[in-house]
Amino acid sequence: MPELTIRLLETPEDIAAVERLQSLVWPGSDIEIVPAHVLLTATHNGGLVIGAFLDDELVGFVFGFPGLEFVPDGPRPKHCSHMMGVHPGHRSLGVGYALKRAQWQMVRHQGLDHVTWTYDPLLSRNAHLNISRLGAVCNFYRRSEYGELRDGLNAGLPTDRFQVDWWINSQRVARRMGERAHHSFGLDHFIQAGVQGLYPVQTGPGGLPRPPEHFSPPGGRLVLAEIPSDFHDIKAKDFPLARDWRFFCREVFENLFAAGYLVTDFVYDRSGNAPRSLYVLTHGEATLEE
Numbered sequence: 597m598p599e600l601t602i603r604l605l606e607t608p609e610d611i612a613a614v615e616r617l618q619s620l621v622w623p624g625s626d627i628e629i630v631p632a633h634v635l636l637t638a639t640h641n642g643g644l645v646i647g648a649f650l651d652d653e654l655v656g657f658v659f660g661f662p663g664l665e666f667v668p669d670g671p672r673p674k675h676c677s678h679m680m681g682v683h684p685g686h687r688s689l690g691v692g693y694a695l696k697r698a699q700w701q702m703v704r705h706q707g708l709d710h711v712t713w714t715y716d717p718l719l720s721r722n723a724h725l726n727i728s729r730l731g732a733v734c735n736f737y738r739r740s741e742y743g744e745l746r747d748g749l750n751a752g753l754p755t756d757r758f759q760v761d762w763w764i765n766s767q768r769v770a771r772r773m774g775e776r777a778h779h780s781f782g783l784d785h786f787i788q789a790g791v792q793g794l795y796p797v798q799t800g801p802g803g804l805p806r807p808p809e810h811f812s813p814p815g816g817r818l819v820l821a822e823i824p825s826d827f828h829d830i831k832a833k834d835f836p837l838a839r840d841w842r843f844f845c846r847e848v849f850e851n852l853f854a855a856g857y858l859v860t861d862f863v864y865d866r867s868g869n870a871p872r873s874l875y876v877l878t879h880g881e882a883t884l885e886e
């Protein structure tokens with residue numbers, strides 16, 4: 597297995613490789629990729645394009661730039677992480693985690709303490725990486741964030757997103773960035789702790805998971821909200837069902853966030869016949885970890 601090398605990308609040659617990789621990760625629409633001139637301008641102005649190489653092949657990148665958030669005291673600097681992509685043939689091997697770890701080190705070096713980004717809350721792999729492995733938290737649901745996207749991963753569905761907060765100087769994140777860190781609580785752990793599952797997910801025709809008609813807002817301090825483990829598969833096999841999941845997920849998380857819940861963890865449980873994917877939400881300060 598060749599060794600993974602992570603480094604900053606700043607030359608026109610390196611950035612052209614990022615353009616090509618984006619077209620592979622988001623196929624079908626060249627309009628949806630960030631062009632080289634924008635990436636280069638960003639890198640000359642505090643932005644970070646970080647690449648992951650196996651031998652000499654670029655297999656992943658993450659791109660972000662400094663931004664401002666508007667808090668009651670006025671504008672505050674942060675890093676806005678805009679895109680991460682890993683070559684389809686090299687996913688689930690730790691490349692995404694290694695890229696975010698490098699971003700964590702570099703953004704801290706720039707003196708910032710907050711990184712935000714958005715992702716589709718129905719993508720279990722992204723959720724596992726962002727929430728469980730990296731220690732990001734979320735209480736911000738953004739409806740139709742990008743309007744209509746035309747690339748192969750997003751076409752036809754409202755582009756609802758979670759906006760996550762990654763507090764890169766916190767102990768929570770430092771623990772998950774440690775060399776030996778591999779944080780995970782199994783589903784059993786939460787069930788034994790009496791955590792409330794918010795709704796049942798039934799299996800429908802074709803063996804695909806179906807959302808319930810409605811969900812009732814919870815009363816507990818620690819709750820579990822289940823999503824499909826493979827949303828891309830549902831999109832490919834039953835598009836109306838994928839839309840049902842989008843609107844159900846919107847209802848659940850808009851309600852939970854309005855009621856004061858925060859996504860603090862994610863469970864990807866592979867112990868049963870079929871994998872299960874569940875967000876862990878806490879009300880107030882309650883977590884199993886602290």
Ligand SMILES: CC(C)(COP(=O)(O)OP(=O)(O)OC[C@H]1O[C@@H](n2cnc3c(N)ncnc32)[C@H](O)[C@@H]1OP(=O)(O)O)[C@@H](O)C(=O)NCCC(=O)NCCS
Nearest residue numbers: 679680681682687688689690691692693720721724725864
């Ligand atoms: C999201 C993406 C960047 C992640 O990169 P990656 O290299 O696959 O990420 P990693 O391997 O570091 O982490 C993925 C984790 O999810 C796990 N995983 C795999 N399938 C999963 C699933 N269905 N549900 C939950 N977790 C899953 C992997 O085992 C791994 O966890 P582990 O390290 O604990 O074993 C990559 O999948 C990708 O390019 N996706 C398409 C573009 C995209 O969605 N970009 C992000 C938004 S801009």
